[in-house]
Amino acid sequence: xxxxxxxxxxxxxxxxxxxxxxxxxxxxxxxxxxxxxxxxxxxxxxxxxxxxxxxxxxxxxxxxxxxxxxxxxxxxxxxxxxxxxxxxxxxxxxxxxxxxxxxxxxxxxxxxxxxxxxxxxxxxxxxxxxxxxxxxxxxxxxxxxxxxxxxxxxxxxxxxxxxxxxxxxxxxxxxxxxxxxxxxxxxxxxxxxxxxxxxxxxxxxxxxxxxxxxxxxxxxxxxxxxxxxxxxxxxxxxxxxxxxxxxxxxxxxxxxxxxxxxxxxxxxxxxxxxxxxxxxxxxxxxxxxxxxxxxxxxxxxxxxxxxxxxxxxxxxxxxxxxxxxxxxxxxxxxxxxxxxxxxxxxxxxxxxxxxxxxxxxxxxxxxxxxxxxxxxxxxxxxxxxxxxxxxxxxxxxxxxxxxxxxxxxxxxxxxxxxxxxxxx
Amino acid sequence: xxxxxxxxxxxxxxxxxxxxxxxxxxxxxxxxxxxxxxxxxxxxxxxxxxxxxxxxxxx
Numbered sequence: 001x002x003x004x005x006x007x008x009x010x011x012x013x014x015x016x017x018x019x020x021x022x023x024x025x026x027x028x029x030x031x032x033x034x035x036x037x038x039x040x041x042x043x044x045x046x047x048x049x050x051x052x053x054x055x056x057x058x059x060x061x062x063x064x065x066x067x068x069x070x071x072x073x074x075x076x077x078x079x080x081x082x083x084x085x086x087x088x089x090x091x092x093x094x095x096x097x098x099x100x101x102x103x104x105x106x107x108x109x110x111x112x113x114x115x116x117x118x119x120x121x122x123x124x125x126x127x128x129x130x131x132x133x134x135x136x137x138x139x140x141x142x143x144x145x146x147x148x149x150x151x152x153x154x155x156x157x158x159x160x161x162x163x164x165x166x167x168x169x170x171x172x173x174x175x176x177x178x179x180x181x182x183x184x185x186x187x188x189x190x191x192x193x194x195x196x197x198x199x200x201x202x203x204x205x206x207x208x209x210x211x212x213x214x215x216x217x218x219x220x221x222x223x224x225x226x227x228x229x230x231x232x233x234x235x236x237x238x239x240x241x242x243x244x245x246x247x248x249x250x251x252x253x254x255x256x257x258x259x260x261x262x263x264x265x266x267x268x269x270x271x272x273x274x275x276x277x278x279x280x281x282x283x284x285x286x287x288x289x290x291x292x293x294x295x296x297x298x299x300x301x302x303x304x305x306x307x308x309x310x311x312x313x314x315x316x317x318x319x320x321x322x323x324x325x326x327x328x329x330x331x332x333x334x335x336x337x338x339x340x341x342x343x344x345x346x347x348x349x350x351x352x353x354x355x356x357x358x359x360x361x362x363x364x365x366x367x368x369x370x371x372x373x374x375x376x377x378x379x380x381x382x383x384x385x386x387x388x389x390x391x392x393x394x395x396x397x398x399x400x401x402x403x404x405x406x407x408x409x410x411x412x413x414x415x416x417x418x419x420x421x422x423x424x
Numbered sequence: 425x426x427x428x429x430x431x432x433x434x435x436x437x438x439x440x441x442x443x444x445x446x447x448x449x450x451x452x453x454x455x456x457x458x459x460x461x462x463x464x465x466x467x468x469x470x471x472x473x474x475x476x477x478x479x480x481x482x483x
Contacts, residue, residue, distance in 0.1 A: 093447035094440060099463060315436055352481055359477045366469050370462065381449050406462075413469045416476040 024235035025242070026154040027222035030302065031070060031215050032243025033161040036250045037299025038118020039111065039357050040209035041167075041270045041292050044251050046358075047202050048258035049267035053177075053184030054191035056252055058203065062210040063248035067241055068397045069372065072379050073216050074236035075388045077223030084220040085310035088374050091381065100374060101310060107364050108214050108307045112342035114357045115303065118296035120346055121271030121353075125278070125289040133293075134343040141301050141339055145332065150225050150321040157301060163294045165246065167253035170287040176260045185252070197415050204412050205358055207405065208365030210247065214306045216371050221309035225320050230388065257288065268354045300339065308335040366409045369402045376402070 036044075047055055073084065080087055085104070089097035119137050120130035144156050191199065219240075228236055258265075258273050261280055267273045270292045277285035305321075311334050312319020318328035325332050345351065376398050379390040390398070451459070 089440070089444045091447060091449040092451070094444040096447075096459070097440075097444060314440060316440075355477065355481060359473065363470055363473055366473065367466055370466055373459065373462065377449065377451075384448075406466075409466070409469050413472040416472050 021235055021238065024228065024232050025239045026158065026226060027219050027228075028070065028074065028236060028239030028241070029161055029243040029246065030154065030157045030222070030298075031219040032066065032240065032247045033164050033250070034157075034218075034298040034302040035066070035210060035212065035215060035247050036164060036254075036295055037111070037115055037209070037303075038122075038270070038292060038296035039114040039205075039299070039361050040251070041254055041295045042114075042118065042268075042354075042357050043202065043205045043209050043361055044254035045258045045270045045273040045288075046267050047206060048255035049262045049265050049273065050202065051191040051199070052259045052263055053180045053255065054189055055203075055206070056181065056184040056255055057186065057188045059206065059210070059251045059255070060185055060248055062207065062251075063244045065401055066211050066215075066247060067244040068394065069211055069375070069401065070215060070219055070240050070244070071237050072375050072390070072394070072398070073220040074223055074228075074233060074240060075385065076375070076378055077220040078228045078230050078233050078236060079385055079388050081224055082220075083224055083309050083313040084217045084375075086313035087220070087378055089314055091378055091384070092374065096374070097314065100371065101314060103367050103370060104213055104217055104310055105307055107212070107360075107367055108303050109338065109342060110356070110360045111212070111214065111364060112300055112303050112338060113345045114360050115296040115300035116343045116346040117353045117357055118270065119293050119300075121269060122274070122289045122292035122296065125271060125274050125285070130347060134346060137297060137300065138336075138339055138343060140297060141304070142336065144301060145305070145321060145335060146325065148322065148324040153321050154222075154226070157298065160294055160298045160301075161246075164250060164291060164298060166287045166291040166294070167250050167257065170284045170291070171253040171256040171260075173284055174257065174260050174281060176256045180259075181252075181256060197419055200408075200412055200415055201358070201362065204365055204408060205361040207408065208361035208363075208368070210251075211368060211401075212364045213368055213371040214303050214364075216375060217310050218302050218306035221306065221313070225309070225322070233388070257284065269357065300342070304335050304338040304342075307338055308332075362412070365405060366412075369406050369409075372398065372402045372405075 044059075076087060077083070082090065085097070085101055088100045116134060116137065120133045123133040124130065144153055147153070193199070223236065254270075257277070258267060261284070262273060262276055265276070267276075270288060274285045274288040274292065277288055308331050309319055311317070312328070312331045315330070317330040319331040320328065323331070346353065376390065376395065379385060380395065382389050
């Protein structure tokens with residue numbers, strides 16, 4: 001009887017723990033999975049086609065890096081109850097605040113364009129015209145936010161996050177070479193050909209799609225809008241860790257797909273990869289297209305919200321998804337304005353959409369250190385953070401990330417001006 | 425109407441600047457200078473990337 005009651009007690013405790021986690025879960029998973037947006041899927045498929053399985057280890061390393069950055073936003077949001085934009089204005093003044101806000105607005109808008117590029121490219125595989133895709137995207141994104149509750153929006157976003165995992169069954173369906181995957185995952189290596197400009201560009205794009213400025217603003221504001229408290233931080237961190245794990249798994253799935261089925265082929269975007277998959281395996285091609293549309297949709301939802309929240313925080317508008325349109329008109333107005341502007345660019349004939357997609361990732365990662373430095377400074381302020389301020393290890397890890405990104409961005413800048421330095 | 429919109433927006437910006445005149449985290453002159461250098465350096469790098477984008481497009 002004792003064993004039974006002990007088992008029953010443990011079972012009930014486990015259920016309660018899982019239920020509590022599911023209540024708190026949301027911002028971390030959403031931001032990390034949305035991180036595998038249309039630009040990200042494009043980058044991963046291009047990486048797999050060009051370099052095979054050789055760079056999976058690099059993506060695996062980016063997972064913990066993304067976690068250490070995003071985990072800071074959980075603490076900052078839960079303790080200060082302020083979004084990131086407001087936190088910068090409050091702590092550093094209006095000069096640095098405007099700089100950060102305008103950075104965010106520009107990069108977010110450019111990234112939004114890439115999301116619509118991904119969605120239209122994905123649906124073109126099924127013969128859907130871009131105009132129809134853009135309009136359907138607007139309607140879906142509008143419907144999600146207009147029901148006036150953060151929780152409802154979050155649960156809908158989590159459904160789309162689940163759909164984003166479609167790359168995993170797709171990768172399993174093609175019987176990929178497990179030995180090569182394991183070798184590429186656990187043995188750091190350069191692909192044949194060594195360091196070239198093209199490799200550098202893709203490495204930068206991979207970093208830029210894994211850690212982006214909008215993610216910092218989004219997760220912190222989502223934590224505040226969700227009403228997370230300091231006592232919930234452990235669950236918030238677990239949420240972020242689960243999200244970063246899923247990010248790496250999905251990214252690996254994308255690489256495995258193109259590395260297995262399209263090795264050595266020039267793939268500039270995920271839609272091209274999906275087209276080429278169709279004759280090989282119709283389901284895999286369809287899954288990639290659906291996943292690409294989902295990635296673009298999820299990315300667009302989160303990025304436009306990140307900007308809307310930031311503007312609302314700074315301008316003092318009502319800026320919560322718990323407000324209806326009448327209660328927060330400017331918040332929703334900015335959200336829809338962002339969507340309309342980005343979607344319209346995609347409809348411009350002959351726009352260099354693929355080039356835009358890859359370059360935006362690179363620009364985003366270049367501007368990331370500016371956002372990270374403020375985040376680190378905020379997390380080291382004892383007056384604000386108290387016992388939740390950064391530990392020495394966290395400071396070392398995050399400053400290391402900042403330094404690494406600055407060095408890589410500088411090297412890319414040099415290679416852009418003097419292409420022959422790295423060759424090819 | 426458009427003039428009123430921009431006038432209101434400018435007023436909003438002035439109000440924000442006034443609200444956040446005094447930073448709550450004291451940064452030394454060295455830290456402020458370093459942040460400024462970092463910021464403009466990163467914008468310089470972005471400028472190089474935009475140049476690369478344009479040249480790639482033209483070719």
